[in-house]
Amino acid sequence: MTIEVKNIVKKFGAFAALDNVDLKVGKGELLALLGPSGSGKTTLLRIIAGLDWPDAGEVRIDGEDALGHGASERHVGFVFQHYALFRHMTVFENVAFGLRVQPRAVRKDEATIRARVKELLDLVQLDWLANRYPSQLSGGQRQRIALARALAIEPRILLLDEPFGALDAKVRKELRQWLRSLHSEIHVTSIFVTHDQEEALEVANQVVVMDKGRIEQIGTPGDVYDNPATAFVHGFIGESIVLPVEVAGGSVRLGDRPLNIAADGAASGASKLFVRRHDMQIGPAGTGSLEGAVRHVRSFGPIQRAEVALSGGEGKMVIEIDAPRDRELQAGEIISLQPRRYRIFAAQD
Amino acid sequence: MSTQTSFVTPATPLRTYASTADLAISSPSARRASDRARAVAVSKDLRSEPGPIRFIIIALAISFLTIFVVLPLVVVFASAFSKGISAYFAALAEPEALSAIRLTLLVAAISVGLNLLFGVIAAWAIAKFDFRGKTFLITLIDLPFSVSPVISGLVFVLLFGAQGYWGTWLQAHNIHILFALPGIALATIFVTFPFVARSLIPLMQEQGTQEEEAAISLGASGLQTFFRVTLPNIKWGLLYGVLLCNARAMGEFGAVSVVSGHIRGETNTMPLLVEILYNEYQFVASFAIASLLAMLALITLVVKTVLEQRLDEGQMPRDESK
Known part of the structure; x- marks a missing residue:
């Protein structure tokens, strides 16, 4: 099923939680809404589900106007950050809830409901917990039961609000992979909200980066990482080195030091140079456009992370770079740096 | 009781640090347990009043309740059944x-x-x-x-x-x-x-x-x-x-x-x-x-x-x- 959101505006008092948001989600996609807290991503999700109402705009699910229907009529599966399992019901009854509250005319008989719940519990691999209460489950188990409960109503779309936010790192990692494989198995159009970029890049096949109620960029994980559309996206996704530079007539200067890079059409004036930590080419002193002294080096896994104090420019600038292990760095060594890949954005904010 | 707690306190961290694999999982709870043990020991030292004082305080509370709550209740029932x-x-x-x-x-x-x-x-x-x-x-x-x-x-x-x-x-x-x-x-x-x-x-x-x-x-x-x-x-x-x-x-x-x-x-x-x-x-x-x-x-x-x-x-x- 497709989801279409047009010109959505939502204000809480004077604060605009969503400011003219447009979004299209294709059939079978697994899309991540990524942004810092307060960026409006959860509000957008709740509006699609019918748990919040926009001040203006349109929501269409499968071409049909969703704002004409309340949440209970939208057939949307919603998974809450804190699970929201019914605490007085067993796991089995939790999953069966959506089937039991159907209007009598379409309600399945008891045997069908039991079979369906069993099937769903098998799908989330927790059939052995059917008679437990939510308080007796671990966080990861609760989240999977919440997902099974949402899937019970055969939702047209599946919405997940920070699904792994309340879990510890290890469980979170497992559940991510599990969600991916589950999605490729059942293929329901899904949107999940997260503030964790790693989660978004790893799980989703489309990422929507949001900030301050606006969409900054929509693209594949590779897209938003390699070709960030705005300074915000570059800073938010992946670790970046940010240098305040001056662009003048196609040349770029850091303080009084000209950098040997093209301005790439960036407008003249105060700007910001964004470089990924691993996109700094390291050479012997005097070979690159930046120079600095290595302050100290930490090595782990395939990389060594070095803190470098840049010389030149006003004030002391210390940046962190990632170098491969085969180029051994020493504390106190003077090295030169040359950005391999970089982006320049106007420095208005 | 107090001798027991003083045994537990040093023993728990030792067991915890013995295996590094356990460290991340068991150390917070173990530390909490030992903290609790220590807290019990400390509070016991602070709170243990001499026997007679404890007795007087408890007796006061009980007699107060007896006079003001139990006695009236008894009187109500006694008077109600006084004529059979x-x-x-x-x-x-x-x-x-x-x-x-x-x-x-x-x-x-x-x-x-x-x-x-x-x-x-x-x-x-x-x-x-x-x-x-x-x-x-x-x-x-x-x-x-x-x-x-x-x-x-x-x-x-x-x-x-x-x-x-x-x-x-x-x-x-x-x-x-x-x-x-x-x-x-x-x-x-x-x-x-x-x-x-x-x-x-x-x-x-x-x-x-x-x-x-x-x-x-x-x-x-x-x-x-x-x-x-x-x-x-x-x-x-x-x-x-x-x-x-x-x-x-x-x-x-x-x-x-x-x-x-x-x-x-x-x-x-x-x-x-x-x-x-x-x-x-x-x-x-x-x-x-x-x-x-x-x-x-x-x-x-x-x-x-x-x-x-x-x-x-x-x-x-x-x-x-x-």
């Missing part, structure tokens, strides 16, 4: 007594029923919605607690009495509120209003609206959501409030006394009858009725203890889930 069991039951079988019991039960049923409804609605509004004047509403709910019951009764006299605002109109239409069942019920409802709302508001506020939202997104209607999700979650708190509301409704004296008019066999509730009989030196009859109220108090106490345990049990998984 048959006199006791004869007193209860008097038409006046039966009428008072009937009226009390009726008034309690009406006021508990209505306050159940009002209380759930008020608690629902306060806990689940945000609106202007919410704090004011919460304060207003507490008003009956802070006003003397006599004033509460007087308010209704001022409203519905012959010289009151609506008195002449009511008289013209032959509607009896004061010195009749409606007046007694109104005064009782006013006095007992806070119980249900008060016991539900914190519970519902803590539970939030997520479970309701989940139910609605699963296709449940408003009524289904209330009866299948909200009500089961608040049932123990609701029963607790109803219990206290009922105890107060049956025992209310001041407010009811003002509006009842003391018409014998008609508008006397049990507490009012106790006073009247006592003033007429009918001690057995007076204490027989009083013993019924005392029994109500005892039953209320037991049920309240059970409900409080249930509420605590209900609370535990909630705390865990956070």
Whole structure:
């Protein structure tokens, strides 16, 4: 099923939680809404589900106007950050809830409901917990039961609000992979909200980066990482080195030091140079456009992370770079740096 | 006991650091356990009073309770049965007594029923919605607690009495509120209003609206959501409030006394009858009725203890889930 959101505006008092948001989600996609807290991503999700109402705009699910229907009529599966399992019901009854509250005319008989719940519990691999209460489950188990409960109503779309936010790192990692494989198995159009970029890049096949109620960029994980559309996206996704530079007539200067890079059409004036930590080419002193002294080096896994104090420019600038292990760095060594890949954005904010 | 704790304290960290794999998982809980052990040891040192002082304090508390709570209760029952069991039951079988019991039960049923409804609605509004004047509403709910019951009764006299605002109109239409069942019920409802709302508001506020939202997104209607999700979650708190509301409704004296008019066999509730009989030196009859109220108090106490345990049990998984 497709989801279409047009010109959505939502204000809480004077604060605009969503400011003219447009979004299209294709059939079978697994899309991540990524942004810092307060960026409006959860509000957008709740509006699609019918748990919040926009001040203006349109929501269409499968071409049909969703704002004409309340949440209970939208057939949307919603998974809450804190699970929201019914605490007085067993796991089995939790999953069966959506089937039991159907209007009598379409309600399945008891045997069908039991079979369906069993099937769903098998799908989330927790059939052995059917008679437990939510308080007796671990966080990861609760989240999977919440997902099974949402899937019970055969939702047209599946919405997940920070699904792994309340879990510890290890469980979170497992559940991510599990969600991916589950999605490729059942293929329901899904949107999940997260503030964790790693989660978004790893799980989703489309990422929507949001900030301050606006969409900054929509693209594949590779897209938003390699070709960030705005300074915000570059800073938010992946670790970046940010240098305040001056662009003048196609040349770029850091303080009084000209950098040997093209301005790439960036407008003249105060700007910001964004470089990924691993996109700094390291050479012997005097070979690159930046120079600095290595302050100290930490090595782990395939990389060594070095803190470098840049010389030149006003004030002391210390940046962190990632170098491969085969180029051994020493504390106190003077090295030169040359950005391999970089982006320049106007420095208005 | 104290020697045992001092053994535990150093041993736990040793075991923890023995295997590094365990470290991340077991060390916080182990440390908490050893902290607790240490805390127990410390607090024991600080709190252990000399034996005699401990004895005196406990004895004081017990004798105080005996004199002010147990003794009166015993006296009530002793006086009620002072002329024998048959006199006791004869007193209860008097038409006046039966009428008072009937009226009390009726008034309690009406006021508990209505306050159940009002209380759930008020608690629902306060806990689940945000609106202007919410704090004011919460304060207003507490008003009956802070006003003397006599004033509460007087308010209704001022409203519905012959010289009151609506008195002449009511008289013209032959509607009896004061010195009749409606007046007694109104005064009782006013006095007992806070119980249900008060016991539900914190519970519902803590539970939030997520479970309701989940139910609605699963296709449940408003009524289904209330009866299948909200009500089961608040049932123990609701029963607790109803219990206290009922105890107060049956025992209310001041407010009811003002509006009842003391018409014998008609508008006397049990507490009012106790006073009247006592003033007429009918001690057995007076204490027989009083013993019924005392029994109500005892039953209320037991049920309240059970409900409080249930509420605590209900609370535990909630705390865990956070």
